[in-house]
Amino acid sequence: MDTRALIGDLALGVGFHLVGFTRLRPTPHGDALDRWLCRGDQAQMHWIGRGREIRRDPRHRAPWARGVVALAVLHHHRRPPDPGGRTGMVARYAWGRDYHNLMGKRLRKLRRRLDAAGIRSWGGIDTAPILERPWATAAGLGFTGKHTLQIVPGQGSWLLLGILFVDAEVPDDPPARGGCGTCTRCLEICPTDALPTPYELDARRCISYWTIEARGLPPETLRPGLGRWVFGCDLCQEVCPHNHHPPDPDEVDLEPRHAWLDLDGILAAPDPALIERFTGTPLRRPGAVGLKRNALLVLGNLGDDGAIDPIRRHGLIHASPVVRAASVWALARLGAPVPRHDPDPTVQAEIIAAG
Ligand code: B12
Ligand code: SF4
Numbered sequence: 580m581d582t583r584a585l586i587g588d589l590a591l592g593v594g595f596h597l598v599g600f601t602r603l604r605p606t607p608h609g610d611a612l613d614r615w616l617c618r619g620d621q622a623q624m625h626w627i628g629r630g631r632e633i634r635r636d637p638r639h640r641a642p643w644a645r646g647v648v649a650l651a652v653l654h655h656h657r658r659p660p661d662p663g664g665r666t667g668m669v670a671r672y673a674w675g676r677d678y679h680n681l682m683g684k685r686l687r688k689l690r691r692r693l694d695a696a697g698i699r700s701w702g703g704i705d706t707a708p709i710l711e712r713p714w715a716t717a718a719g720l721g722f723t724g725k726h727t728l729q730i731v732p733g734q735g736s737w738l739l740l741g742i743l744f745v746d747a748e749v750p751d752d753p754p755a756r757g758g759c760g761t762c763t764r765c766l767e768i769c770p771t772d773a774l775p776t777p778y779e780l781d782a783r784r785c786i787s788y789w790t791i792e793a794r795g796l797p798p799e800t801l802r803p804g805l806g807r808w809v810f811g812c813d814l815c816q817e818v819c820p821h822n823h824h825p826p827d828p829d830e831v832d833l834e835p836r837h838a839w840l841d842l843d844g845i846l847a848a849p850d851p852a853l854i855e856r857f858t859g860t861p862l863r864r865p866g867a868v869g870l871k872r873n874a875l876l877v878l879g880n881l882g883d884d885g886a887i888d889p890i891r892r893h894g895l896i897h898a899s900p901v902v903r904a905a906s907v908w909a910l911a912r913l914g915a916p917v918p919r920h921d922p923d924p925t926v927q928a929e930i931i932a933a934g
């Protein structure tokens with residue numbers, strides 16, 4: 580059996596749904612990373628710049644590497660019906676178990692089997708300093724959409740990636756067919772204009788960044804754009820014609836458990852209980868403060884004045900200035916009176932802005 584067939588069989592055998600190959604060279608579109616960082620599009624995600632050299636050429640980390648293996652797990656499931664009331668929407672990738680754990684376990688198993696076959700490897704799922712999407716494209720898995728996501732023809736973009744660099748020579752898989760053509764739906768639907776030009780995302784304006792990665796409050800002008808998104812955002816993928824008939828994969832660990840969140844419940848829960856509830860899922864990432872901030876912004880956007888009482892009882896008295904500031908904004912947006920004074924300058928600034 581040749582190396583490509585051997586690695587491919589092992590990858591599918593440990594549970595990856597798609598696998599593609601290409602030979603190692605400097606990362607395609609590496610210049611785009613430098614332009615992105617220079618513009619400041621990475622927002623506060625400074626760790627991306629710190630891994631810049633390896634992202635641009637993985638041989639800075641793995642000088643022995645010769646081949647690239649792109650791996651993917653499809654995660655689409657149908658969204659459960661809207662429960663109504665004061666609930667917020669969660670992005671699809673986060674409905675079930677944390678994919679870092681699920682795919683990380685498969686990657687470790689694959690690496691052990693490659694080791695046993697005498698093939699050295701290094702790589703990761705999401706968190707390693709690797710530009711996963713350009714490699715997935717180079718390995719023929721799919722193509723880059725104008726929203727910057729990887730689209731697999733016939734399957735869409737509801738997938739999660741991992742990359743392995745190996746010391747074996749592998750041939751290039753043929754490029755995937757397809758592309759965006761003249762479509763611009765994702766650029767138009769983005770409520771916060773985070774996609775100012777095709778193939779370039781400004782994280783400073785992206786709902787996904789503000790609800791998952793950021794620690795403070797988004798600028799006032801972006802908050803209405805969050806709409807009902809309490810964690811992540813799928814709008815640019817939902818409108819994409821390539822996603823109109825996605826398959827429902829048989830991946831029970833990623834089945835919807837947290838597609839909708841009860842916002843009053845998030846606000847009322849003690850912080851440690853919230854952390855415990857979401858441990859082992861992507862919803863753990865923003866911490867209790869981040870989740871409460873998100874819930875408050877969505878409550879402000881929903882326009883339901885039944886939220887005023889829970890915001891007063893649980894949000895305004897929270898120890899975190901971020902939660903109190905978000906409470907002030909939500910109350911003002913709901914037309915309710917806001918407190919006159921807060922000892923924290925950022926909360927006081929929200930009070931003044933609320934006028
Ligand atoms: C930082 C990060 C974010 C940031 C920034 C996103 C961004 N677009 O850069 C934020 C927090 C906003 C984010 C959001 C999301 N993310 Co994210 N994120 C990452 C992470 C960790 C790094 C991405 C990165 O390096 N960005 C820097 C830019 C410069 O690189 P890039 O976007 O990959 O861009 C390359 C291409 O666009 C290409 N390119 C540039 N110009 C051109 C021009 C042409 C013509 C072409 C063809 C290509 C091209 O070159 C660039 C590299 O230099 C990756 C995992 C990883 N290690 O790669 C996951 C990853 C990209 N995220 C993922 C997911 C699922 C999401 C969300 C869908 C989550 C959600 N539902 O809320 C959203 C989608 C938002 C969007 N439209 O991209 C998946 C994407 C899977 C897929 N199908 O593509 C990844 C791969 C994680 C994973 N392991 O599966 N994410
Ligand atoms: S994830 Fe949402 S906010 Fe971010 S680019 Fe896509 S539509 Fe815009």
Ligand code: SF4
Pocket residue numbers: 724725726758759760762763764765766815818819820821
């Ligand atoms: S919505 Fe249109 S432009 Fe955006 S990624 Fe899909 S096909 Fe491309």
